[in-house]
Amino acid sequence: MSEEKRRILDMIQVGKITAAEGMELFAALEEGEQKEVPAVSQRLSNRFLRVRVDNAKSKVNVNVPLGLLKATSKLVNMGMGFIPEEARLEMQKKGVDVSKIDFEELVDLIDKGLVDGKLVEVDTEDPHDGRTKVEVYVE
């Protein structure tokens, strides 16, 4: 049992709060715990964002679990606080206010809207490098 839960029970026991108030505190505590470590939704957890670059001289494959986006969105939100003030103002002049970007919400939108299949497919032919194919897809 966590320290917080034990304290709530102690407060009920000594009559500082009523049982109903204690239940409310338990509910708030559980809600807080759920918010602290967001569970990766099942939709994201078993899908990958795959990037393939293929040409005559090199091949690149990068696979990123989409569940990582969810896990890192909170970190990105925190990282936004470390953008220097001058850079922030510069971006605001250009109409970009990074403080208003909610990455957790963005990931939720990706979760709801991203369907399996190709997102990007580029096929080029260069006389020097030959044929290059780039694919980005979700699987």
Next chain:
Amino acid sequence: MWSKKRSSFLLIRCSLGGIKRFTIPIPLLVIDSTLEAIADLAMVGDLFFRMWGKRLDLNILVRMSIEFMNELRRYDQWQMVRVETEKVKVYIDFW
């Protein structure tokens, strides 16, 4: 790809052509234990950042890093990166 088994090692394999090749195996348990250990230091770090004038909740940062590692380990054996050029080959795998 999703599996109930969790990956145990991060393998970084590099081949620089010919016999020049090396593999760096990193036990993920070590990273997990390290993150758990620094969780206690996070509170001290919080004080430092407050003095510096920045608001960074290191507790959340460490917890998110643990969540990040858990997410990476969830898929058992999988390849994160494969880069192959004429001479150099680099692979990053989870095993």
